[in-house]
Amino acid sequence: MSNPTKSAFQAGNGIFRSTVVPLNIENVDTDQIIPARFLKATSREGFGENLFRDWRYNNDDENQPKQDFVFNDATYSGKILVAAKNFGCGSSREHAAWAIKDAGYEVVVSSFFADIFKSNSLNNFLLPVQVSETFLKKIFDTVQRDPKTEIEVDLERQTITITATGEQETFDINKYKKTCLLNGYDDIDYLLSIKKEIQQFETLKN
Amino acid sequence: MSESNQNKDVGGRTSERGGKSLFDKIWEKHVVKQIEGGPFVLYIDKHFIHEVTSPQAFSGLNKRGIKVLRPELTVATADHNVPTIDQHLPIREELSRRQVDALKKNCAEHGIELYGLGHPFQGIVHVIGPELGVTQPGITIVCGDSHTSTHGAFGAIAFGIGTSEVEMVLATQCLLQTKPKVMRINVDGQLHKGVVSKDIILYIISQISASGATGYFVEYAGSAIRSLSMEARMTICNMSIEMGARGGMIAPDETTFTYLKGRKFSPEGAEWDAKVAEWKQLYSDGNAMFDKEIFINAADIEPMITYGTNPGMGVGVTGHVPSLNEVDEKEKASFEKSLNYMGLQPGANMKGKKVDYVFIGSCTNSRIEDLRMVAGFVKGKKKASDVQVWVVPGSKQVEKQAIEEGIDKIFEQAGFQLRQPGCSACLGMNEDKIPAGKYCISTSNRNFEGRQGPNARTFLASPLTAAAAAITGEICDVREYLVDVNKEDAVLN
Numbered sequence: 001m002s003n004p005t006k007s008a009f010q011a012g013n014g015i016f017r018s019t020v021v022p023l024n025i026e027n028v029d030t031d032q033i034i035p036a037r038f039l040k041a042t043s044r045e046g047f048g049e050n051l052f053r054d055w056r057y058n059n060d061d062e063n064q065p066k067q068d069f070v071f072n073d074a075t076y077s078g079k080i081l082v083a084a085k086n087f088g089c090g091s092s093r094e095h096a097a098w099a100i101k102d103a104g105y106e107v108v109v110s111s112f113f114a115d116i117f118k119s120n121s122l123n124n125f126l127l128p129v130q131v132s133e134t135f136l137k138k139i140f141d142t143v144q145r146d147p148k149t150e151i152e153v154d155l156e157r158q159t160i161t162i163t164a165t166g167e168q169e170t171f172d173i174n175k176y177k178k179t180c181l182l183n184g185y186d187d188i189d190y191l192l193s194i195k196k197e198i199q200q201f202e203t204l205k206n
Numbered sequence: 207m208s209e210s211n212q213n214k215d216v217g218g219r220t221s222e223r224g225g226k227s228l229f230d231k232i233w234e235k236h237v238v239k240q241i242e243g244g245p246f247v248l249y250i251d252k253h254f255i256h257e258v259t260s261p262q263a264f265s266g267l268n269k270r271g272i273k274v275l276r277p278e279l280t281v282a283t284a285d286h287n288v289p290t291i292d293q294h295l296p297i298r299e300e301l302s303r304r305q306v307d308a309l310k311k312n313c314a315e316h317g318i319e320l321y322g323l324g325h326p327f328q329g330i331v332h333v334i335g336p337e338l339g340v341t342q343p344g345i346t347i348v349c350g351d352s353h354t355s356t357h358g359a360f361g362a363i364a365f366g367i368g369t370s371e372v373e374m375v376l377a378t379q380c381l382l383q384t385k386p387k388v389m390r391i392n393v394d395g396q397l398h399k400g401v402v403s404k405d406i407i408l409y410i411i412s413q414i415s416a417s418g419a420t421g422y423f424v425e426y427a428g429s430a431i432r433s434l435s436m437e438a439r440m441t442i443c444n445m446s447i448e449m450g451a452r453g454g455m456i457a458p459d460e461t462t463f464t465y466l467k468g469r470k471f472s473p474e475g476a477e478w479d480a481k482v483a484e485w486k487q488l489y490s491d492g493n494a495m496f497d498k499e500i501f502i503n504a505a506d507i508e509p510m511i512t513y514g515t516n517p518g519m520g521v522g523v524t525g526h527v528p529s530l531n532e533v534d535e536k537e538k539a540s541f542e543k544s545l546n547y548m549g550l551q552p553g554a555n556m557k558g559k560k561v562d563y564v565f566i567g568s569c570t571n572s573r574i575e576d577l578r579m580v581a582g583f584v585k586g587k588k589k590a591s592d593v594q595v596w597v598v599p600g601s602k603q604v605e606k607q608a609i610e611e612g613i614d615k616i617f618e619q620a621g622f623q624l625r626q627p628g629c630s631a632c633l634g635m636n637e638d639k640i641p642a643g644k645y646c647i648s649t650s651n652r653n654f655e656g657r658q659g660p661n662a663r664t665f666l667a668s669p670l671t672a673a674a675a676a677i678t679g680e681i682c683d684v685r686e687y688l689v690d691v692n693k694e695d696a697v698l699n
Contacts, residue, residue, distance in 0.1 A: 025540060029654045031655070036633045043262065044262050059642075090352065092351055093259065094259070094262075094370060112420065116352060116368060119371065174384065175243030176241045176245060188374050191247070197247075198238055
């Protein structure tokens with residue numbers, strides 16, 4: 001089985017560290033992450049340029065950036081997106097995870113993720129890290145004080161740390177998905193490997 | 207509304223007291239195996255695909271050099287990105303045409319049945335599955351669309367998936383899934399006149415919030431749910447995802463069996479009898495455990511309307527937008543952002559708010575009963591002069607039925623435009639978009655920013671409330687007009 005590098009964790013011995021982009025908005029739905037009119041493509045690539053398109057520009061015009069939107073604020077940059085609760089709700093479009101990953105993010109942090117978005121992210125080697133409301137507020141506050149604040153995510157140990165202060169929390173991920181992320185395996189590889197068992201199940205079921 | 211968490215016992219849900227929930231009964235029959243410390247391998251009985259979320263899955267298969275494992279278990283249609291006028295002509299917009307053509311090519315290459323444009327069975331995937339009898343009790347159903355929860359109305363485990371998962375199902379007929387928690391929402395008592403199933407679900411979401419059921423599969427139960435028709439039940443299950451639930455379901459009963467009998471893919475003869483006997487076992491045992499249980503009195507529900515930019519931001523039509531002191535301090539920023547988008551003031555009354563567009567359609571409310579409900583109300587009336595009204599039937603079969611019943615004539619006389627089947631202005635992927643800044647009262651399922659078109663503003667409501675707004679040109683309380691309704695023409699539940 002070939003495993004090209006699909007996640008930063010695979011490349012970086014399970015550890016990823018970056019400055020963050022803080023998106024302190026609740027209930028961010030996948031229509032905002034990638035509006036429906038951009039779902040006409042038949043490949044997985046190129047969605048990053050339209051990430052949060054309608055929050056970034058007025059009148060869909062790249063010459064009219066919305067100044068108050070964090071993506072247009074040069075103060076913040078990084079490969080970790082931090083968002084308020086219920087991130088990724090709404091439509092099941094995997095294009096949302098593709099767009100975030102395509103725009104260069106490796107981790108999304110929130111206090112609460114919508115279920116389908118969470119699976120879609122994991123299937124694209126984009127790590128959703130669920131933290132407590134308290135820890136999330138700490139990240140937002142620290143980053144607001146110092147936009148250069150770095151966050152370190154250690155997938156092996158399942159910890160997330162605000163490096164400047166050393167404040168840390170652990171996060172959940174199931175053992176199987178963790179192995180996938182650390183090794184670049186995907187679910188289809190696994191399911192194809194148990195095809196015989198699936199066919200046996202079908203025979204018994206019918 | 208009241209809540210109980212007393213049954214909270216995730217691990218021992220089914221074993222401790224011996225009872226099983228409807229969800230558990232179906233789930234257990236579909237588990238191929240569990241990965242140690244990880245998810246379950248779940249077998250999928252029926253898979254629906256459409257043009258928007260499937261092309262990358264087929265490319266994935268081609269890249270791996272593999273074929274679809276069970277093409278006969280997948281059904282395809284074109285719905286999300288198709289025009290709703292002149293469907294007999296080639297699709298004008300190039301990207302959309304290419305996407306629909308890709309579906310055609312992929313289905314042909316892999317031997318999958320396609321009900322594409324022009325086919326008498328074409329329509330919104332969650333409308334055609336049930337009407338063809340593909341959707342049945344006790345089975346697992348998935349589709350690359352979050353409103354797949356609709357099919358749960360038949361007592362099936364049905365949920366939306368992403369494109370990588372579409373590829374998994376095409377390749378192996380299985381998915382890797384963690385087992386969700388189970389919540390039961392009981393709605394008991396008598397609904398008021400003018401209150402329909404859409405109001406029930408909008409009320410539930412307004413009570414528990416847009417994320418209140420995340421991590422759960424929901425079973426809807428209680429006398430008010432039991433009394434609903436099959437199509438009304440679909441409307442309820444359809445919007446389960448809008449409170450974050452993985453899916454929603456209702457135990458099958460005589461209403462379900464009557465609906466399914468004689469449909470194209472329904473079993474026949476002795477097989478039908480055997481299936482019905484099997485389906486009758488599909489209910490939550492009296493001593494089943496739920497991780498959470500909610501109780502709602504049907505009489506508390508009035509016709510609903512949303513004011514904000516997620517489906518949980520809803521109130522009764524006689525209500526008002528919350529004032530700032532009614533909003534939790536933590537949620538104030540999101541609340542203000544939302545009202546700013548909607549152009550509404552805190553504390554404003556919803557009644558009397560002008561609308562520019564009325565959209566009757568989507569997988570939530572585009573079935574024949576929805577169209578009958580609207581037609582029953584508008585018969586002999588005319589739309590308000592400055593309002594545009596689009597009615598988009600859910601399928602070719604719904605369209606045909608509406609024409610046979612003369613509903614098309616009623617709409618024509620009222621000044622409504624009856625278009626052709628598709629998802630249309632629910633998500634504004636095709637040309638059916640609400641212009642920037644305009645207000646649309648919509649029978650669809652999402653009022654997100656830009657959902658119906660960039661800067662379009664959406665009020666979600668029932669078909670009946672939307673019909674009333676089409677006539678008066680503003681949000682109104684349909685109950686004040688119901689004396690006009692001829693009960694034989696209108697299906698009010």
